[in-house]
Amino acid sequence: MLVLHALRCIGFAVLARVSDAAGLPEPEVESELIDLAVAGLVTHLPGDFGGWGLTEAGRAADAERISAELDTAGTRTTVAEAYDGFLVLNPELLDLCTAWQMRSAGGVATMNDHTDAAYDSRVLDRFTDLDRRADVVCADLFAAMLRFQRYRSRLTNALTRAKSGALDYVTDSMASYHAVWFQLHEDLLVTLGIPRH
Numbered sequence: 001m002l003v004l005h006a007l008r009c010i011g012f013a014v015l016a017r018v019s020d021a022a023g024l025p026e027p028e029v030e031s032e033l034i035d036l037a038v039a040g041l042v043t044h045l046p047g048d049f050g051g052w053g054l055t056e057a058g059r060a061a062d063a064e065r066i067s068a069e070l071d072t073a074g075t076r077t078t079v080a081e082a083y084d085g086f087l088v089l090n091p092e093l094l095d096l097c098t099a100w101q102m103r104s105a106g107g108v109a110t111m112n113d114h115t116d117a118a119y120d121s122r123v124l125d126r127f128t129d130l131d132r133r134a135d136v137v138c139a140d141l142f143a144a145m146l147r148f149q150r151y152r153s154r155l156t157n158a159l160t161r162a163k164s165g166a167l168d169y170v171t172d173s174m175a176s177y178h179a180v181w182f183q184l185h186e187d188l189l190v191t192l193g194i195p196r197h
Contacts, residue, residue, distance in 0.1 A: 001065050002147060003032040004041060004054070008062045009186045012053040017174050021183060023150040066191050075144035076192075082140040083188045089134055090185065096130060097171050097178050099123050114167055124163055127170065127177065131159055141188075148187070154180045 006022035007013065018033065019026045033052050036042040041058030045051060054062070070076050100123050103112045114120055134155065141148035158177040161169040171178040189196055 001062070003029050004036055004058060004062050005066060005147070005187075005190075007033075007042060007052060007054055008059065008190060009183045012051050013174075014051045018052060020154070020175060021150075023153075063190065063193070067193060069145070070191055073145055078140060078144040079188070079191055082137050082144065083192060083194075085137040085140070086134075086185065086188060089130060089137065090181075092130055093178070093181055096123060096126055099126070100170050120167070124159075124170070127159060127162070131155060131177075145191075148184075151180060151184045151187070155184075 003018065003022050003024065007018055010017060010021045013021070015026055015030055015033070019029045022029055024032075033042055033044070036058065037044055041055055041061055043053055043055055045053070070079065099112075100120075101112055102109045103116075103119065104110075112119070135152070138148065138152040138155070142152065154175070155177060158169045158173075158175060158180055162177065166173075169176050173179065186196070188194075
């Protein structure tokens with residue numbers, strides 16, 4: 001059911017993206033998705049803009065399983081405390097994403113065209129600092145539930161790639177730091193049964 005939950009957290013997606021989110025090889029994920037489709041828990045739309053998505057039955061099955069997993073592990077309090085730590089960092093992450101995409105000069109906001117390497121480097125340094133502090137939250141989550149470990153490695157990978165010059169790994173790629181952070185946020189909400197506002 002890891003594949004079903006990964007799809008729940010990322011939304012409608014192509015196979016490669018589901019595979020990345022689940023941390024499993026594509027053939028294994030595809031086989032699981034086919035089984036889930038036969039069970040009526042996911043659907044597949046073919047074509048250039050196609051992909052996999054959850055059905056209402058899939059959404060309900062995932063919510064039930066995740067709630068049971070949390071109760072069985074007895075880690076609801078730990079996950080809730082980690083979520084509180086995440087919420088402290090979340091506004092800063094959103095501000096950093098804005099700083100990465102937009103620049104302000106004389107009170108006028110313009111798109112960041114990434115031609116000022118010094119500016120981008122300063123923003124990436126701030127991302128590095130945030131990531132260091134997020135490591136505590138990720139470690140607590142991993143200690144509570146193994147499936148959260150994947151987020152730490154995906155965040156590290158995105159930041160490493162961004163610092164190596166692949167700038168789309170900050171906010172613009174489906175595997176960007178921002179995208180993985182959003183998926184972690186969604187996973188925490190789903191795990192704790194908190195509706196997204």
